[in-house]
Amino acid sequence: MSSDTTTPSPGRRPRVAVVFGGRSSEHAISVVTAGAVLSAIDRTKYDVLPIGITADGRWALTADDPQRMAITDRRLPSVAELTESADGTVLLPVDPASREVVYTEPGNVPKVLGDVDVVFPMLHGPYGEDGTLQGLLELSGVPYVGSGVLASAVGMDKEYMKRVFVSFGLPVGPYEVIRPREWDRDPAAARKKIVDFAAEHGWPVFVKPARAGSSMGISKVDSLAGVDEAVAEARRHDPKIIIESLLSGREIECGVLEFEDGPRASVPAEIPPVTSHDFYDFEAKYIDSATGIVPAPLTEAETAEVQRLAVRAFEAASCEGLVRADFFLQDDGEFVINEINTMPGFTPISMYPRMWQESGVSYPELVDRLLQAALSRSTGLR
Structure with a gap:
């Protein structure tokens, strides 16, 4: 299955939607990454449309200003600081025969932003890198950079x-998984799985969110005393956690x-x-x-x-x-x-x-x- 609108019309530069931010704990790193890509895209070869996803999931039209998207004095950037409107929303096409992107604001007539030929999804973590965004783009019929739904989820x-x-x-390497229901229903039994794993493979162990990146939520645990705090930190990012041995x-x-x-x-x-x-x-x-x-x-x-x-x-x-x-x-x-x-x-x-x-x-x-x-x-x- 394929869309018949993949190639831009003659004489028109391909239009790239750089999508970044998102709802995951890696929001700020996604903004930094997108800023670098926006700086590097050849503007004589491509038209660019920056679209930021706020931390609460709103798709917003943002400033095309890479300098404001960098880490400055240890301060992390956010999409909210770059949006042109506090309540405007960008809408992707829902018809694979169309590539038209629309911008809406309450009380105003929707504004057509034009066609998008390809999406560069610069999102990290859940709701962006995990196959969810890729599935949306597949439904929309818009080509995108990177892996598809299955590979992204895996x-x-x-x-x-x-x-x-x-x-x-x-x-x-050796690993053990604690699923959400295991910890919620019987934390003592789940804790014992971690202790048994450490008894077999040795302390320290690493307690990680199973579906997160950028080393978010990871703890190095040296003994049983640190297990509960490490699990709580990992579960702040993902209710499913993975335990790995020190290699x-x-x-x-x-x-x-x-x-x-x-x-x-x-x-x-x-x-x-x-x-x-x-x-x-x-x-x-x-x-x-x-x-x-x-x-x-x-x-x-x-x-x-x-x-x-x-x-x-x-x-x-x-x-x-x-x-x-x-x-x-x-x-x-x-x-x-x-x-x-x-x-x-x-x-x-x-x-x-x-x-x-x-x-x-x-x-x-x-x-x-x-x-x-x-x-x-x-x-x-x-």
């Missing part, structure tokens, strides 16, 4: 991501990008130990701007292996466009995949663009390649 849910990886023969070794990341002949892997990067933080958490990543080493100091054989595994993970989850795959290189020389991110951090200093910059694809070229790939794909089953 890439967001750490439990099912690991299950898919195992079914494709990819190595994963000794080096943190290695690798980018995957889809080319005409299939997905290719970038040079890998290494995230060195963060001495000022207990682990590579949100503060280390985005506030203190801890940086990785690109390219990672690996042997040729190690580089080839992590690149192979990254592409394998991309294909296992049926991904499209782009993925950042995160690994641990263990002390025994074996790689274990931790997770994939179907819409990784995308500022120029983020690891995914840096890995591709080192691989010969500049940031503007990366943005353009993703947009062109999305424009060449139809929506619907594929």
Whole structure:
């Protein structure tokens, strides 16, 4: 199934709707990411329509002002600060035969904003990166950058991501899942699952929201005394939590990008130990701007292996466009995949663009390649 309106009319530049913000705890990081993309899009090649989703879920017309979308003096930006109206709403088309976007304000005649040819969904976390937005765009018949509904959902849910990886023969670390009903009905039994897991694999363990990113809600727990507080913090972001063991070794990341002949892997990067933080958490990543080493100091054989595994993970989850795959290189020389991110951090200093910059694809070229790939794909089953 495909739409017959994929190609813009002759003489008209393709129009890109950059959608960002959203209802997840990663709202601010999405704004930062979108600001970088807005700065990089070639305005001689594309028309751009910035659309922000507020923290309460309203689709709003925003200022096209990347400078206001950066982290400044440790202050995180928000869509609300960028909106042109406190109650105006942007409406996507609901008819796959139309690409017309409409803006409405109470008491005013709806304003037609014109057609949109492709969406660049710069959302992180639930209600954006997890297949929900992708499903909406499929229903609307509008092409978009990145993975489809299934791959996005798999890439967001750490439990099912690991299950898919195992079914494709990819190595994963030990983990345990606590589902919402388990903790709500019998917290003592759920707590015992965590204690039993730690007894088998050792303290510390990491308690994480199963469906969140940017290291939001993650706690490193050294003993039973810290379990309840860690679970409460994780459940602030997601009622389903995942427990993972500490994997000794080096943190290695690798980018995957889809080319005409299939997905290719970038040079890998290494995230060195963060001495000022207990682990590579949100503060280390985005506030203190801890940086990785690109390219990672690996042997040729190690580089080839992590690149192979990254592409394998991309294909296992049926991904499209782009993925950042995160690994641990263990002390025994074996790689274990931790997770994939179907819409990784995308500022120029983020690891995914840096890995591709080192691989010969500049940031503007990366943005353009993703947009062109999305424009060449139809929506619907594929």
